[in-house]
Amino acid sequence: MKTTGFDRYFGTRMKDRKFAAAYAEARAEIDSVDALMRAVEAARTKAGLTKAELARRTGTRPAAMRRLFTMDTPNPTVATIMNIVRSMGYSLALVPASAPDGTRRTRRAA
Numbered sequence: 001m002k003t004t005g006f007d008r009y010f011g012t013r014m015k016d017r018k019f020a021a022a023y024a025e026a027r028a029e030i031d032s033v034d035a036l037m038r039a040v041e042a043a044r045t046k047a048g049l050t051k052a053e054l055a056r057r058t059g060t061r062p063a064a065m066r067r068l069f070t071m072d073t074p075n076p077t078v079a080t081i082m083n084i085v086r087s088m089g090y091s092l093a094l095v096p097a098s099a100p101d102g103t104r105r106t107r108r109a110a
Contacts, residue, residue: 033074040081051065
């Protein structure tokens with residue numbers, strides 16, 4: 001596979017420990033939001049709710065709800081997520097990212 005200028009630049013930047021650590025932290029945050037939104041979407045689908053119905057339940061415009069579930073990189077507020085999950089009969093819980101023995105926990109969808 002042919003490497004691009006960006007690939008070379010990124011590879012060089014990743015050799016810098018500070019940059020690599022900041023990148024890993026940002027990537028983990030993005031992945032967490034993505035996993036949360038996938039879990040919320042799975043719960044919505046399981047409940048048989050359309051995005052329009054979910055918008056009505058939460059007092060949100062249908063177009064805004066559609067964007068939230070179709071954006072490549074959604075970044076909803078905690079209040080928005082809480083409003084959505086409550087309207088579906090769910091709640092959020094804080095769980096450790098690692099088990100006490102240091103192994104990673106397996107994430108489950110809602």
